[in-house]
Amino acid sequence: MTTHRLAVIVVAAGSGVRLGAGAPKAFVPLGGSSILEHALHAVAGMAQPPRVIVVVPADRCAETQRVVERVIGTGEVIAGGPTRQASVAAGLRLIGDADIVLVHDAARALTPSALFDRVADAVAASGNGAVPGVPVADTIKRTSAGGAIVATVDRAELSAVQTPQGFPAGQLLAAYAAAEREVTDDAQLIADAGHPVAIVEGDPLAFKITTAWDLRRAEDLLRTTALTRIGVGTDTHAFAENTVEPLWLACLEWPGERGLAGHSDGDPVAHAIVDALLSAAGLGDIGTVFGTSDPRFAGAHGSVFLAEVRRMLEHAGWRVENVSVQLIGNRPRFSARKEEAERTVSELLGAPVSISATTTDGLGFTGRGEGVAAIATALVAR
Template sequence: MDSYTGPRVAVVIVAAGSGTRLGAERPKAFVTLQGLTLLERSLHAVRGMRHAADPIVVAPAELLAEAAELSERASGRPVQVVAGGATRQRSVAEGLAVVDSSVEVVLVHDAARALAPSTLFDAVVDAVVERGYGVIPGLPVSDTVKRIGADGIVHETVDRSALAAVQTPQGFPCEQLLTAYALAESDETDDAGLVAAAGFRVDVVPGDAHAFKVTTPWDLRRAEEMLTGSRSPRIGSGSDTHAYDPAAELWLAGLHWPGEPGLAGHSDGDAVAHAIVDALLSAAGLGDIGGVFGTGDPRFSGAHGDVFLTEARRRVEEAGFRIGNVAVQVIGNRPKLAGRRAEAEERLSAILGAPVSVGATTTDGLGFTGRGEGLTAQATALLLG
């Protein structure tokens, strides 16, 4: 948010692998999962973080232009995209080479772990800041593990209580990670291995079952099933009404409308964004925009709609839901939305990581909106478990 005072964070998203085991015709990060590529889903998780974070995407050299387009669409702004190397470690090094000198914490995340939630990213950052050294998420190993020889003979049963299945994002103080890469003499299987080899401490924090790695066709089916959800869908509705204020600039549906009268309000008066926020919070049982953000909080004076939408999405996902789709209708005489409907839908969909449809109507001269005194927005949101 505009009052953010936390650490400067960069997230290196590794999307340069070929993914041959997945059996797809394209590199794994560019495979589609319910309408969005694995890369886009990873970037949506970064966008939903409570901590402000700058993503850096490492992609195959031949797909840099496509990666840049997907990244900007998912992030709502241009994203640094660099070409990967021959190995994962080399690819991460290419990403680290463009990390800004002011960054304090670096997360490294595999785009193939596309369902890792924003809350996991934030938890890793929090732990790095609190402890001052590397932190990696991991899950307990539930299967019995055997150590076997080259001949296939079982030699011993490994004590699984001392094992963890490690995930990403892995987080480190920036200086420690850069030092570890500068000292690297051989390839390690993950960044934590390099950091530990350089003499720095690394801790494991609780991981998340959603952060599994999509490696095989079976993994992709599992991801599809998880996105379908086991809980019943939930629907919420929201509305917002603002009077016109000719002295203000108009912001509506996340877009600036030059030459149109603005809307009165404590923030930028974006009735579309506010109605969507109410619908999302309602569906998740999290209250309403006034209760969550406050109607007079000075932090949100003049704040644009994407601030509220991003935070609402984070709260919804933290509650264990995924946004299925949103429909919103604007009721008023102006502005004329038809010419910018597609632009508005693309902007809102990118922020929420889900399809958003925008419609408009008038009241044939009747009532508050019909008299041209202001406009109303009504939204409906579908959440999936």
């Protein structure tokens, strides 16, 4: 599959007057985070990481940059204009060499990541614009200026369009440069420029938060439908040649046992859990976050890594639901301290942790007693 250079412009510069929350709409709280943060989490979950541009009110740029770095890791923030169209135009200045541009309204905060992927894939396959839409359920009447019914519109011919709307970058740039009127969505400008735009299947969760009722609906959905993700992590350490080093396993010291080699304390249980949690939350892996070149973690115990990864997840809007670990090795005899280990790690993560141990019947690295391995599976929820 060909990889295309993607850019996503998240439009979050609206005042939100109809919402009546006393703040720009994108910065109104929703389920413990802001509306904008929820929208950015959806972008962060895309199959192909895009270049991210966020357009916000001028006095919110610094704040937004911190949010982008926390949720996505990298992205650009720019001040918007007096209209949505002016804000998108500002964002287009930062798309760089992108082939495909998706424009998304932050107010559609619960839009699934899969919808972003669907739109991007449709643009890549057709070379033309793609807009998500859902069927219109209500009967639609055309009325006169005085309110009298003139005709019934065939709803089979209608779609309620959503965002993100995706386009080839060249088409979108040219359409904005040639724009002679204000429109309510980008597809209209593309159509004005003579390019076709297709409807792809939308998603009911991509509704727009405009009024206080919409906000209550989003709150209710978040309470009843938590977003969960699963991550898997592994770690392996060999026993150290220097038998003076103590053994640390599952954040416990094991007196009388030979220690494990590593940049830190070599605790494979703690390290596998960290990798699983980072993977589940889409925050990288233990090698990039806690690199061996970082002197702060030289000799650090597993509890340090677990406390830090819990902090990272909570700042990114995730909580740990539970963790399961399989420890593989001939020694130490784990069963005698199983409950103590589970209790210690559970307290560090604020979530249930189960740890089981097995051998490999004398086979392989662990079976020969050369080291210990661990495999962790983590469930996180937003």
